[in-house]
Amino acid sequence: MRHKHCVSTKMKINITNYCSIHNNQIKLNGETLLVKEKQVPFNEFIKSTYDLNASPYMKFFKMDDLCKLAFLASEFLLKNKNLAEQYGSSTISLLFANTSSSLDTDINYYNTVKDFPSPSLFVYTLPNIMLGEISIRNKFKGENAFFVFEQFQADFLCNYATQLIAEKKAKAVIIGWVELLNDNQEAFLSLAEESENGTELIAENLERLYISNH
């Protein structure tokens, strides 16, 4: 696949951190942090990983699986970082996408409708709720957007993130692909910001990182 170049700017926007969760494996900047056997159920994997690695956050276990997946990936991505303090709350943006929207939770919610509709499931029947959960946790108040694509769209995400920074709407953008339906769960989050370190934010690089951590 030949990629178009992202929106050009004079600034150097790099991917400074990236994290993936796929097949019960967590990688940060390409290095494997944790692996569990593939037969370990997703819920068990997420719970044990959270218990061992994330700082306590009571609301975590009330989230749906899609949010838990995105939230946990963001905890690894942003560990030891305080972007809100570094750049200012309103300058941190989130740009996420996936294929199945919130269908996994939609189905779970629909199954409760026949009996007693679950309010706590209903609130998660939108995929962009994961952006809210991450924003609340990290005090992010910048622009955020969620898209549904057939597959990972490096060109689009790269252009959008670059534009946000070029137009000074954001100083840092978390680009995320978080997909969950039935037995398929994958999260790939990357942090793009003006920096001398990291990998240049161009579509080829974003796609390469996504594929190599997939």
Added chain:
Amino acid sequence: MDELIAKLKTQIIEQLNLEGVSPDDISPDDQLFGEGLGLDSIDALELIVLLEKNYGIKIENPAEGKKIFATIRSMAEYITSKGKA
């Protein structure tokens, strides 16, 4: 009443996914909202569902909710007053 309170504690922990909280952690007189268990508005809706699902009680007047769901004891008293314990 004690038996109903114990049952309610278990049901609330399960219904609200209060991970890491055990029945012994909750006093019957702890405030459920605010500084006590720290429940939120969605939890309040889940408690309404819990009453209907497990005790067949519908909250007809939303204004009553604040009093009924103040503590686990007040919930138990309300259930008992409706003859559903």
